[in-house]
Amino acid sequence: MSPCRTDDPARDWAESGIASLTGRLDGPPLVPPGRAATRARELGAWIAAATDDAVRLDGAALLSERAAFTGAHRAGTTSVGGACRLLPTTDGWAAVSCARPDDPLLLGALVGSDVGNDPWPAVTTWLAEHSGAELAERAELLGVAAGPVASPAGTPPQPLEPRSVRGLLVVDFSALWAGPLCAHLLGLAGARVVKVETPSRPDGARRGNAEFYRLLHGGHESVVLDPADDRQRREMAALVDAADIVIEASRPRALIGFGLDAGRVVARGGTWVSITAHGRESMRIGFGDDVAAGAGLIAHDARGPVFVGDALADPLTGLTAAALSLSAPADGSGVLWDVSMSAVVAATLEAAGAPVPQAYRRGDSWWVQTSSATVEIAAPRPRVPQGDAAPTGRDTAKVLAELGIRS
Template sequence: MFESPSADSARDWAESGIACLTGRPDGPPLIPPGRAATLARGMTAQIESATNGAVQLDGARLLSERAAFTGHRRAGAVSAGGSCRLLPTADGWAAVSCARPDDPLLFGALVGADVGEDPWPAVTSWLAGHTGQDLLELAEPLGIAAGPVSPVPAAAPQPLVPRAVDGLLVVDFSSLWAGPLCSHVLGLAGARVVKVETPTRPDGARLGNADFYRLLHGGHESVVLDPGDDTERRELAQLVTAADIIIEASRPRALAGFGLDADRFVASGGTWVSITAHGRDSFRIGFGDDIAASAGLIAHDAQGPVFVGDALADPLTGVTAAALALSAPADGSGVLWDVSMSAVVSSTLTHHPDDSERMYRSSPPLDAMCHSLRGRWWVEAPSGIVALAEPQRREPAGDVAESGRDTSKILSELGIR
């Protein structure tokens, strides 16, 4: 996997803005384990090379970018966004997300009782008497985004031969952060990006920070197509046929239910980027915080584990997926990228001799601890003393199309309507 020129994980973490988002609200920032910031910088170096310098991004800083818009800060065992918690189980720790309106009802089914509007007391009590495996066995069929903190070595897919995407058509079925970040990078590289939503499943990120949404979707086009309508289902299939690259973040059966076939698309020479929580063969769901934590990307202090950054699995996967999409097999054939968010996170923890040991320490090693001096936090990295950077924002480069506004125009331009 590509790494940043420094290959100094402590420095890359410090400069990423993630350390400032990691730790207790009333405690010092913490340097996380692993090499996620270093490898994210390596991916953007690969992207810069593939685009002949047209796209210049700092992968490490992308990891904390959303917090620069939302103002999120470190909150210890509660995620920066507030919807996920690290809770003790009978045999360890688990990460549990409660981000959707229906989640309290699902948690009631998990614990076998009415949990009311605040599910956390009941869930905390239930977890204390059950193992991480108990949680997994029930959370998956219930559709709960949760899992034990149980690091499993995994490898992430690696970019192939760099290729230009200028002028290619990208059809983006994804939502939230990881997939849209991938599409954003491809748009910066010159691709035409068309975002697809359905009438009943708009992108939930539209209800989040408007400026951050505009950053990721600026300059893209938007269509709303109903796969339940015969005409629009046919137009959806034609749009996919016209595409060069498909980005989706659903379990395979979801788009298959729309009549869309990834294998057929790849056989025709296309690139299909499939982003899932735990791989295309898994039915587990997940969000950025619970995926990262359950994969083992957590930090520790004397009180126990804390979250690393803000939904870190999302931007880390997004920049990885972009680097993959900006590459292709040498023979020009199509490719299906199975991008498991948990595998991407795990790969940053298991590819370096010191990382697996650090994951299980109760506190960061002394040479990676943060110190306060003159009102700022610093870390002594192997390559020297580094000031901890705050999350930084880029400014949106274009307007966001209203949902579905350009449907007729876009389909007509593509010869579909």
């Protein structure tokens, strides 16, 4: 299997495991539109070349990897992970997430009623009477991960000159999937990765599949610091000052509240990777499923739209961020990478109406005839985790002492 085939997007989708996760449980798998799986393979090949083959992975297979651990399956208008839904509005469709403990309360504020523990009936009714633009406005105001399915333009940044990250210090403030995948790939390339959490906001992925969490975090060190404590706030800033690469997935004002300054890191020649749903200038939030659908990446069958894969904006963005981190300006200056998950997805979409082949049954398997071959639709496949995932805060004292931050 070639990791860098660029002329047959349908084949890349079929071999990635994503087609098997796209569609309805009582229907056939669907080949999605666009070329996100192809782009993932291109990024995987770029990373392999930049690391002299130290990190050689099929980028397309990484897109479906989480489902290989969780055993989740395609579910139509409900996301593979179960936390997001595609629902009709007065002028189209929208993707709405309910992934955090406080989201039912926020969705109740969105629709103006008490929704209890099940917000979906009230949200469905409200959306049927409102436009996508009204949803977007209220969702941004309330901090809800939701928005209309649209076709925005997307031009994510491109890698510069490849550079080695072996021995570099990566300080990772991110959580869930996109940022941790970036940090994981940098760790495979030889970087030292330190994961930073706060006492009040540990990585929510720790509550998910333990083996998938270990895959992304195996061999990394774990530091917990409380920015509300003056001493620990200074230590957090000192840790950032020591970093060669900083990865974060927060809105800029949140980091400023922690006393962290991306500009200062870049000015001294460091790399700052900022991963957000819609770019650093946007106040909108989002998760992998609602961002991908909102960017226009949905599939269709005779009954309407369905989700594509499992939170696909996350792994595609993680691959993109890793490639960017493995590059640097030729003059050795620092760089701030503004990585919008929405733009990363939107850039992979073809013109509306581009035809995609239909899957058919042969024996116990689903197959698809692509432009280059007859291909069996692959199931998601996992890699074997390496190393342990550190318990929260296990390495705080050790890391700070080794860096001369705490005696």
